[in-house]
Amino acid sequence: MTEAMIRLEGLTKRYPGQRADAVEALDMEIPDGEIVVLVGPSGCGKTTTMRLINRLIEPTGGRIYLEGKDVTRANPDKLRRRIGYVIQQVGLFPHMTIADNIATVPRLEGWDDKRIRARIDELLELVGLEPSAYRHRYPKELSGGQRQRVGVARALSADPPVMLMDEPFGAIDPITRDRLQNEFLRLQSEIRKTIVFVTHDIDEAIKMGDRIAILQERSVIAQYDTPEHILSNPASQFVANFIGHGAALKRLNLSRVGDIDLEQWPTVGAQDDRAGVLAALRASERGSVLLLDSERRPLRWLGARDVPSDDGALDDAGLPADAMLGLEATLNDALNQMLQSNYAAAVVVDPEGAYLGVVEFSAVAKAVQRMRQEAVDSARAAAAGTHPRDVVPA
Amino acid sequence: MSLGEYLSNQGDRLLGLVVEHAVIVAVALVISALLGVSIGVLVYRTETPRRLALQVTGVFLTIPSFALYGLLIAPLGLGAKPVVVALVMYALLPIVRNTVTGLRGVDTAVVDSAQGMGMGRWRRLWRIELPLAWPVIMTGIRVSAMILVGIAAIGAVINGPGLGKDIFRALARVGTPTAVVQAVAATLGILVIALILDIGFLILGKVTTSRGIRD
Numbered sequence: 001m002t003e004a005m006i007r008l009e010g011l012t013k014r015y016p017g018q019r020a021d022a023v024e025a026l027d028m029e030i031p032d033g034e035i036v037v038l039v040g041p042s043g044c045g046k047t048t049t050m051r052l053i054n055r056l057i058e059p060t061g062g063r064i065y066l067e068g069k070d071v072t073r074a075n076p077d078k079l080r081r082r083i084g085y086v087i088q089q090v091g092l093f094p095h096m097t098i099a100d101n102i103a104t105v106p107r108l109e110g111w112d113d114k115r116i117r118a119r120i121d122e123l124l125e126l127v128g129l130e131p132s133a134y135r136h137r138y139p140k141e142l143s144g145g146q147r148q149r150v151g152v153a154r155a156l157s158a159d160p161p162v163m164l165m166d167e168p169f170g171a172i173d174p175i176t177r178d179r180l181q182n183e184f185l186r187l188q189s190e191i192r193k194t195i196v197f198v199t200h201d202i203d204e205a206i207k208m209g210d211r212i213a214i215l216q217e218r219s220v221i222a223q224y225d226t227p228e229h230i231l232s233n234p235a236s237q238f239v240a241n242f243i244g245h246g247a248a249l250k251r252l253n254l255s256r257v258g259d260i261d262l263e264q265w266p267t268v269g270a271q272d273d274r275a276g277v278l279a280a281l282r283a284s285e286r287g288s289v290l291l292l293d294s295e296r297r298p299l300r301w302l303g304a305r306d307v308p309s310d311d312g313a314l315d316d317a318g319l320p321a322d323a324m325l326g327l328e329a330t331l332n333d334a335l336n337q338m339l340q341s342n343y344a345a346a347v348v349v350d351p352e353g354a355y356l357g358v359v360e361f362s363a364v365a366k367a368v369q370r371m372r373q374e375a376v377d378s379a380r381a382a383a384a385g386t387h388p389r390d391v392v393p394a
Numbered sequence: 395m396s397l398g399e400y401l402s403n404q405g406d407r408l409l410g411l412v413v414e415h416a417v418i419v420a421v422a423l424v425i426s427a428l429l430g431v432s433i434g435v436l437v438y439r440t441e442t443p444r445r446l447a448l449q450v451t452g453v454f455l456t457i458p459s460f461a462l463y464g465l466l467i468a469p470l471g472l473g474a475k476p477v478v479v480a481l482v483m484y485a486l487l488p489i490v491r492n493t494v495t496g497l498r499g500v501d502t503a504v505v506d507s508a509q510g511m512g513m514g515r516w517r518r519l520w521r522i523e524l525p526l527a528w529p530v531i532m533t534g535i536r537v538s539a540m541i542l543v544g545i546a547a548i549g550a551v552i553n554g555p556g557l558g559k560d561i562f563r564a565l566a567r568v569g570t571p572t573a574v575v576q577a578v579a580a581t582l583g584i585l586v587i588a589l590i591l592d593i594g595f596l597i598l599g600k601v602t603t604s605r606g607i608r609d
Contacts, residue, residue: 056510080512091507095525095604105511138606154511164510 004029005194012061024218037209045219084155084163092139105158123153232375258327262357296354415556422481434493451487477554485538492534496527532599
């Protein structure tokens with residue numbers, strides 16, 4: 001474990017007039033550059049714990065260290081400007097433009113206008129919103145997903161080392177949520193912030209977390225470990241119950257498309273004529289080829305029967321290739337795409353949308369088998385007294 | 395005498411009264427807006443002071459204007475001063491109440507995220523809460539303006555300025571040929587002021603409200 005970015009020491013919160021602590025003597029270290037997910041049933045104190053870190057709730061006992069310094073008594077407003085904050089309802093300022101929303105903390109910190117303007121554009125691009133199109137809009141003119149992206153951009157504005165995210169994707173429809181989660185993971189692989197992420201959804205925790213803290217009542221840690229270890233070796237019955245059934249399926253959220261070998265599929269370009277397509281089909285054992293545009297973006301699946309008999313355009317032959325995955329998508333996403341599309345395969349593209357390869361159903365099945373084997377080995381090793389972390393997978 | 399003849403005859407004098415009337419309403423409104431919004435800001439977060447403020451300003455509004463003007467003669471004498479004080483008292487309730495309602499209606503997630511980003515108490519109030527509550531506060535001020543235009547006329551009983559003078563003069567001369575037309579002209583003047591203020595505040599409210607929260 002690298003140097004802890006955040007260290008909590010005996011952190012306690014008891015509300016006046018309550019007999020029990022809301023958060024009870026919590027000790028925790030959050031390593032630099034990792035996403036640590038606090039997950040637990042509702043009322044376990046996970047949100048309270050998060051809000052103690054930026055002192056939106058003042059602790060009644062214990063210490064908070066940020067980058068090694070005790071900030072338990074530091075000026076809370078100054079502290080909060082070093083900690084990005086994203087909440088489920090986003091909380092964009094409705095009377096301010098997107099640019100002014102993002103500029104909030106830089107203005108508090110007294111940046112000059114030129115630097116602020118440059119930072120706004122940089123951040124909008126980072127979260128995938130065209131600056132010239134969105135800068136001057138108001139929050140009400142954006143969709144839920146776009147607002148959430150602006151919320152993330154706003155939290156990153158003054159480049160804080162730490163971000164707190166309270167169910168950031170909780171209020172978004174499932175399809176957009178998957179996309180935002182994947183985008184966020186790709187973003188995180190570039191920015192490497194230390195992130196405390198609160199959710200009640202174990203699947204989201206497994207997908208997003210480098211480390212997961214499963215919390216019980218009064219924010220007592222039931223288990224704090226990597227998702228792999230929690231899935232294969234739940235520390236208690238409480239953890240096992242919380243993970244629920246289908247641990248094998250949940251592991252699909254742990255492997256990313258980028259981690260497995262992609263299959264190569266025969267491709268043809270838009271400039272290829274009928275003969276070229278037929279030749280490509282004959283040269284391959286697959287029943288179809290993938291038509292790419294001039295920038296190698298997948299357009300359509302073409303089978304032998306789809307090739308027009310005259311020398312007509314290929315533009316609307318075959319089936320549209322619309323199920324695309326990025327390298328950061330999980331195998332769970334891949335399986336979903338396959339079930340929805342017409343082929344037992346999902347197309348993988350790079351961030352610019354260019355074709356990289358294909359994930360086939362058999363590859364997902366193989367990955368599940370391998371992970372199950374690893375989990376069994378790891379459990380056996382643990383039973384034999386060896387810590388699973390020391391076991392090298394065969 | 396017809397209204398037209400009266401207006402061509404007395405138009406200039408009447409216009410002077412209209413301006414007097416509008417000025418005293420405007421002065422009272424500015425004072426009560428500053429006072430009312432300040433009181434609203436001070437009490438909106440705490441239960442007991444909030445209830446107290448609303449009850450006291452509510453009582454002000456129930457005192458009959460004749461009685462209030464009369465009560466103010468002893469400490470403040472006659473003329474414009476007691477009229478302004480009385481008008482401020484009448485205008486407070488709608489402004490305080492709408493300030494409280496507007497501020498309490500601001501989305502808690504918005505305030506929470508402002509605090510979480512490191513905005514201090516006063517900056518949050520000034521940059522986030524007041525601008526978001528502004529349309530509601532403006533409505534309160536507009537309602538007060540309407541109330542004041544009417545009540546200011548009664549101020550003439552203690553020698554206050556404005557169109558009330560003509561109404562009371564006409565009442566004193568009921569039965570004379572010009573009495574009715576004089577009262578009607580003054581009342582029309584009050585209606586014109588009310589209309590202009592209403593439209594003025596409507597436009598002012600639109601102009602001073604962010605495009606992001608306008609309907």
